[in-house]
Amino acid sequence: MEDPNQQQIEIDISQDMAYGVYSNLAIISHSPTEFVTDFIQLTPNTPKAFVRSRVIMAPENAKRFLRALQDNVKRYEDSFGRIKDSDTPPVYPNTFQGGGPPSSV
Numbered sequence: 001m002e003d004p005n006q007q008q009i010e011i012d013i014s015q016d017m018a019y020g021v022y023s024n025l026a027i028i029s030h031s032p033t034e035f036v037t038d039f040i041q042l043t044p045n046t047p048k049a050f051v052r053s054r055v056i057m058a059p060e061n062a063k064r065f066l067r068a069l070q071d072n073v074k075r076y077e078d079s080f081g082r083i084k085d086s087d088t089p090p091v092y093p094n095t096f097q098g099g100g101p102p103s104s105v
Helices: 059-080
Strands: 025-030 035-041 050-057
Touching: 050 059
Parallel strands: none
Antiparallel strands: 025 035, 035 050
């Protein structure tokens, strides 16, 4: 039985957006009211990296996103095996001009 209070939302995506953006680095920073995630494309042997997309979320939505990502990683690993996680963090140039002390993934 459907919840009568639940509203369905139709989500559209443009053809350009559907292609997606490649990112091999994410830098996350936050303020008291929002989380900012910059998805960056870093090309080896290139002195400059480019922010390809910036996503800004309220703290509550960031926490929901974290739980959804954890759930999806678990389902992925249940289907395809454990994702290899290196003990040594990647080394990236410290040239990003963003606000506040960021965390990178």
